[in-house]
Amino acid sequence: MSAVEVAARPATGGVGVPFRFLRSELSLIARRRRNQAGLAVLAAVPIVIAIAVKVASPTSAGGGEGAPQFLSSISGNGLFVALAALALEIQLFLPIAVAALAGDAVAGEANVGTLRYLLTVPVHRTRLLAVKYAGIVAGAFIATATVAGTGLVAGLVLFGGGDVTLLSGTTIGMGEGLLRLLAICLYLTACLAALGAVGLFVSTLTEQPMGATIAIVMVNMLSWILGVIPQIDWLHPYLLTHWWENFGDLLRDPVAWDPVRHGLLSAAAYIVIFLSAAWARFGARDVTS
Amino acid sequence: MTAFAVESCGLTKRFGRQVAVNAVDLAVPRGAVYGFLGPNGSGKTTTIRMLLGLIRPTSGGHALLGERMPGGAATVLPRVGALVEGPGFHPYLSGMDNLRRLDAADRTARAATADARIRAALDRVGLGAAAGKRFRAYSLGMRQRLALAAAMLASRDLLILDEPTNGLDPQGTREVRSLIGALAAEGATVLLSTHLLSEVEQVCSHVGVMHQGNLVAQSTLEDLRAEAAPRARVRTDRPADAARVLRELGLTEVTHDGDSATGVLGPVAPEKAVATLVHDGVPVSGFAVVAADLEEQFVALTGEGFDVSG
Numbered sequence: 142m143s144a145v146e147v148a149a150r151p152a153t154g155g156v157g158v159p160f161r162f163l164r165s166e167l168s169l170i171a172r173r174r175r176n177q178a179g180l181a182v183l184a185a186v187p188i189v190i191a192i193a194v195k196v197a198s199p200t201s202a203g204g205g206e207g208a209p210q211f212l213s214s215i216s217g218n219g220l221f222v223a224l225a226a227l228a229l230e231i232q233l234f235l236p237i238a239v240a241a242l243a244g245d246a247v248a249g250e251a252n253v254g255t256l257r258y259l260l261t262v263p264v265h266r267t268r269l270l271a272v273k274y275a276g277i278v279a280g281a282f283i284a285t286a287t288v289a290g291t292g293l294v295a296g297l298v299l300f301g302g303g304d305v306t307l308l309s310g311t312t313i314g315m316g317e318g319l320l321r322l323l324a325i326c327l328y329l330t331a332c333l334a335a336l337g338a339v340g341l342f343v344s345t346l347t348e349q350p351m352g353a354t355i356a357i358v359m360v361n362m363l364s365w366i367l368g369v370i371p372q373i374d375w376l377h378p379y380l381l382t383h384w385w386e387n388f389g390d391l392l393r394d395p396v397a398w399d400p401v402r403h404g405l406l407s408a409a410a411y412i413v414i415f416l417s418a419a420w421a422r423f424g425a426r427d428v429t430s
Numbered sequence: 431m432t433a434f435a436v437e438s439c440g441l442t443k444r445f446g447r448q449v450a451v452n453a454v455d456l457a458v459p460r461g462a463v464y465g466f467l468g469p470n471g472s473g474k475t476t477t478i479r480m481l482l483g484l485i486r487p488t489s490g491g492h493a494l495l496g497e498r499m500p501g502g503a504a505t506v507l508p509r510v511g512a513l514v515e516g517p518g519f520h521p522y523l524s525g526m527d528n529l530r531r532l533d534a535a536d537r538t539a540r541a542a543t544a545d546a547r548i549r550a551a552l553d554r555v556g557l558g559a560a561a562g563k564r565f566r567a568y569s570l571g572m573r574q575r576l577a578l579a580a581a582m583l584a585s586r587d588l589l590i591l592d593e594p595t596n597g598l599d600p601q602g603t604r605e606v607r608s609l610i611g612a613l614a615a616e617g618a619t620v621l622l623s624t625h626l627l628s629e630v631e632q633v634c635s636h637v638g639v640m641h642q643g644n645l646v647a648q649s650t651l652e653d654l655r656a657e658a659a660p661r662a663r664v665r666t667d668r669p670a671d672a673a674r675v676l677r678e679l680g681l682t683e684v685t686h687d688g689d690s691a692t693g694v695l696g697p698v699a700p701e702k703a704v705a706t707l708v709h710d711g712v713p714v715s716g717f718a719v720v721a722a723d724l725e726e727q728f729v730a731l732t733g734e735g736f737d738v739s740g
């Protein structure tokens with residue numbers, strides 16, 4: 142049998158369907174109950190916001206001092222439900238979602254024993270990390286888009302659409318408003334991708350996915366905590382989460398590109414550093430799980 | 431193309447201060463069914479992990495199917511089916527979906543034939559009916575079978591199976607042994623690790639014996655059997671006298687019990703032993719020459735017994 146047949150097989154290069162392994166990874170993420178439940182929770186938040194605002198103040202523009210960003214603009218345009226939900230969820234819910242995916246990425250496979258079988262298929266370790274990271278980033282985008290999408294629909298249903306009055310007072314059309322919402326989703330995905338890179342690294346350190354997830358969430362919280370201590374403000378620009386809330390700058394007219402650019406640069410730096418660390422760690426590691 | 435499917439040179443692995451595998455020189459000829467025999471903790475799994483590139487040897491190197499590892503992994507591992515330290519699958523995926531995932535990860539596997547190959551592998555291990563069940567609902571034996579199916583997803587030139595009959599019932603054990611025979615008949619080389627001597631005796635053509643990280647013996651099963659020194663066994667109602675006569679004749683390791691005496695014949699001809707016994711007036715009701723069984727061989731090699739049950 143084998144000798145002849147095998148010799149006829151190409152030694153490298155995909156056969157048939159391209160990106161088969163990546164697709165398999167995405168379906169593994171998508172079919173997991175835990176992830177589906179998590180996504181449902183993410184989607185519930187904007188719906189709760191929209192209903193709460195509608196019930197509480199059908200006429201007046203709600204939200205006094207200290208209310209979350211964008212909340213007061215909701216009754217003017219449903220689009221702001223999506224923005225308010227993103228502003229709230231980027232603090233904890235979205236990072237938890239990314240931490241759950243990233244924690245699982247390598248540690249989860251090690252934990253159930255599938256890692257050794259993937260490596261003997263063989264999957265090159267660099268390729269495994271690349272596919273795992275692509276899965277995390279795709280998950281981050283889908284999570285962000287789900288929050289924005291549900292918020293948009295709930296907002297449009299309860300408050301209607303129309304021209305969008307920006308924070309700076311100028312008005313843009315609904316079409317441009319949607320475009321800016323998409324840009325915000327992409328910006329937040331980049332921010333979460335930085336957390337995902339840290340997470341992927343953490344995930345190569347252990348065989349306990351839950352432990353990895355908790356550690357990643359703690360890194361994220363620590364960054365927020367350090368970010369509110371004024372005595373160390375020299376450190377703030379380097380923190381993982383420092384530029385995340387600047388997604389609102391994409392809603393100014395004209396767009397305040399400087400902080401956005403800083404945010405993207407910071408995310409890129411985190412991604413490069415921690416993917417390299419994950420690669421260095423995982424490439425040399427003994428897989429004894 | 432070398433004559434060996436697996437060849438290692440001084441393969442060594444240290445975990446901290448413990449030497450788990452010590453300078454192992456494996457030589458598994460192509461087409462062999464090689465029994466990698468050793469008690470628990472003797473270093474079989476660690477050796478197999480090194481062979482597959484999962485862990486780095488502390489020193490030494492090896493080649494699979496003539497390709498240096500780990501450099502040749504991308505080209506050689508698709509031709510190697512492996513089972514390492516028990517099954518490992520996603521609990522919430524079905525057996526079928528778990529195999530789909532492994533196949534999707536294989537760059538050399540053809541997507542168009544995936545389902546047919548997966549079906550064939552599942553049928554071959556008798557899991558066809560349970561293919562759609564979630565892995566978490568599988569019994570230990572079913573899990574082991576799924577791991578074997580994964581090792582047979584593509585046509586393989588070499589199978590490295592770490593304790594493949596673990597957790598199987600006697601019926602399953604027989605099935606796996608006949609499966610190994612069938613794979614070998616198709617031309618594949620099989621490296622089979624086990625702590626069961628009976629398994630080696632039943633399916634293997636070659637054997638390597640591990641003991642505390644060292645490969646203490648390696649040969650064909652035939653050669654090993656031939657080396658086994660034959661013993662004479664005398665049935666008599668005067669076993670103590672028989673033992674004395676055998677000792678005087680030059681037999682070694684002479685012992686006796688209630689109705690017999692035995693000893694290693696060495697250069698002494700069996701005819702002469704019988705004649706001397708009769709001449710000395712020891713009543714001989716039975717006389718037999720028995721080759722030492724492999725178990726005694728291995729006890730001699732490793733200084734400890736094997737679990738020979740099952």
Ligand SMILES: Nc1ncnc2c1ncn2[C@@H]1O[C@H](COP(=O)(O)OP(=O)(O)O)[C@@H](O)[C@H]1O
Binds near residue numbers: 473
């Ligand atoms: N990851 C590890 N860290 C430390 N020691 C290990 C590790 N893996 C195996 N060992 C030790 O190496 C020895 C050989 O183990 P193993 O190869 O699993 O034996 P076998 O498969 O023959 O039962 C054992 O003493 C075991 O405790």
Ligand SMILES: [Mg+2]
Binds near residue numbers: 471474515592593
């Ligand atoms: Mg073992």
